Amino acid sequence: MEERRVVVTGLGAVTPVGNDVGTMWDNIVAGKSGIDIVTKVNKDDFPAKVAGEIKDFDVLQYVDKKDAKKMDPFTQYAVASAKMAVADAGLEITEEIADRVGVWIGSGIGGMQTYEEQHNKFLQKGYRRVSPFFVPMMIPDMAAGQVSIQLGAKGINACSTTACASGANSIGDAYRAIQRGDVDYMIAGGTESPITNMSFAGFSSMKALSFNEDPKTASRPFDKNRDGFVMGEGCGLLILETLESAQKRNAHIYAEIVGYGSTGDAYHITAPAENGEGAARAMKQALENAKVDPSEVDYINAHGTSTDLNDKYETQAIKDVFGDHAYKLAVSSTKSMTGHLLGACGGIESVISVKAIDDAVIPPTINYETPDPLCDLDYVPNEARKKEVKVVMSNSLGFGGHNVALLFKKFEA
Numbered sequence: 354m355e356e357r358r359v360v361v362t363g364l365g366a367v368t369p370v371g372n373d374v375g376t377m378w379d380n381i382v383a384g385k386s387g388i389d390i391v392t393k394v395n396k397d398d399f400p401a402k403v404a405g406e407i408k409d410f411d412v413l414q415y416v417d418k419k420d421a422k423k424m425d426p427f428t429q430y431a432v433a434s435a436k437m438a439v440a441d442a443g444l445e446i447t448e449e450i451a452d453r454v455g456v457w458i459g460s461g462i463g464g465m466q467t468y469e470e471q472h473n474k475f476l477q478k479g480y481r482r483v484s485p486f487f488v489p490m491m492i493p494d495m496a497a498g499q500v501s502i503q504l505g506a507k508g509i510n511a512c513s514t515t516a517c518a519s520g521a522n523s524i525g526d527a528y529r530a531i532q533r534g535d536v537d538y539m540i541a542g543g544t545e546s547p548i549t550n551m552s553f554a555g556f557s558s559m560k561a562l563s564f565n566e567d568p569k570t571a572s573r574p575f576d577k578n579r580d581g582f583v584m585g586e587g588c589g590l591l592i593l594e595t596l597e598s599a600q601k602r603n604a605h606i607y608a609e610i611v612g613y614g615s616t617g618d619a620y621h622i623t624a625p626a627e628n629g630e631g632a633a634r635a636m637k638q639a640l641e642n643a644k645v646d647p648s649e650v651d652y653i654n655a656h657g658t659s660t661d662l663n664d665k666y667e668t669q670a671i672k673d674v675f676g677d678h679a680y681k682l683a684v685s686s687t688k689s690m691t692g693h694l695l696g697a698c699g700g701i702e703s704v705i706s707v708k709a710i711d712d713a714v715i716p717p718t719i720n721y722e723t724p725d726p727l728c729d730l731d732y733v734p735n736e737a738r739k740k741e742v743k744v745v746m747s748n749s750l751g752f753g754g755h756n757v758a759l760l761f762k763k764f765e766a
Contacts, residue, residue, distance in 0.1 A: 356532045360764060362604040363442025363592030364704050365434035369405035369585050369691050373437060377701075378708050382737045384719045386690045388568045388583050393548040401562040403571045404548050405585030405692025416503065423486050424499060425464030426546035430588035430697075431496035432503050435540050439504060442592040443604055444538065446505050455508030455536040456497045457527040458590065459519030459543040461696025461751070463493030466549050493696075496544045496588075508536040514696070516751030517656070518615075519543050520589065521699025521759055525613035527593055537598050542590035542700030556584065559623065563659065572693075573720035574657035574686035575664045575728040582658040585692025589701030608710045608745075608761045612645060614638030618754025625662055629670030631756045632656075636674045636746065639758035645744060647675045650682055650760075652715050654706045654747040657686025658693055667748065668728045683740075685718040685733040699749035703759060706745040710763050713741045 364374045369387030371377035380387070390396060391404040412421045412429040415436050421429060435456075439446070446454050467490040474482045489495055494512035501510045509530055513522035520543020527541035556562045563581035565571040572583040599606055616638065618631035625632065640647055656667055664686075672679045687705050688694075694701055709715055714737050721734040743763045750756050 365438030459523035464491035518751035519696035521749035521757035544588035612639035612643030612760030629666035
């Protein structure tokens with residue numbers, strides 16, 4: 354049976370650089386950072402002082418107060434992004450198509466804010482004061498569950514929890530579900546709201562976070578002076594659907610999703626495999642799945658966390674996969690502006706990848722000042738580049754050795 358073609362027709366996002374796709378993209382292209390002094394935890398309690406926080410977000414624009422109170426922020430971001438994405442796609446989820454519309458939204462951690470708040474209540478006042486909504490607010494799948502409820506989507510409803518690859522795995526698995534014919538439409542991506550005391554403590558303790566106190570320069574992927582990632586929060590979602598459906602609806606097609614690679618390192622719980630071996634296999638798998646030659650790729654939206662091992666090994670993996678072409682394609686990390694959204698990064702970076710194709714602009718890696726001899730590719734330093742982009746790869750790599758590569762292509766009938 355011939356696999357169905359799958360296209361992207363809608364985008365939605367809530368991010369540290371804007372609470373809608375248009376604002377986010379304008380700021381990304383302008384090289385504006387959403388990273389600032391952290392306010393959701395007391396900075397004096399931690400060695401890390403900065404974060405990419407959501408600002409001026411009003412969930413009541415998307416749900417009523419009663420429903421909002423039953424949602425952790427990671428779910429609120431997903432519901433808002435989903436409603437924006439569906440509106441952008443011009444998709445009306447009627448009873449006629451409801452069971453053909455699925456939701457696949459990943460989250461690496463889920464409702465950490467809810468967990469900490471309710472745990473404190475339990476310790477101070479006993480079990481009777483713990484909210485009856487505690488469990489359904491906390492569990493990572495509830496973003497997908499609430500989006501399904503809010504929009505009436507009755508198809509496959511799932512959540513991938515693969516650390517920082519969660520959003521990318523969710524998009525890849527949603528793509529496969531449409532290819533197979535399980536559904537015709539998917540709302541897919543990732544969401545996260547991890548800026549809490551315990552998350553900040555855990556990542557600080559493992560020395561994964563940047564301890565640079567200057568928010569303007571703390572996230573500096575591929576730069577020799579990088580010293581760790583900056584935690585971010587938010588959500589990025591795509592509307593995926595069959596090409597047939599999109600053409601029938603006369604929908605705007607941002608891009609076609611053509612490849613998905615997903616591998617495991619089988620190496621270490623937090624460190625990437627030596628020389629990015631697992632990441633390289635995921636990239637090769639995506640290219641083979643798409644039947645795309647490595648020389649056709651114009652741009653890679655890298656995982657690019659601003660940590661020593663990730664940036665070095667991802668660079669090596671790109672060189673292993675692309676050979677001489679690695680020095681001709683553009684590579685950038687938009688985490689330099691958004692921070693690292695953990696389970697949501699694959700979602701928001703897929704939105705950015707699709708916009709790069711649609712607008713013919715390659716976003717920059719900001720704060721790139723001092724070259725690292727081990728990171729010697731074209732990282733689009735500090736300024737966006739106007740250029741036709743036909744094929745984009747988006748990489749997401751997570752704790753536990755999860756590696757995902759997604760391949761998006763300019764749509765051609």
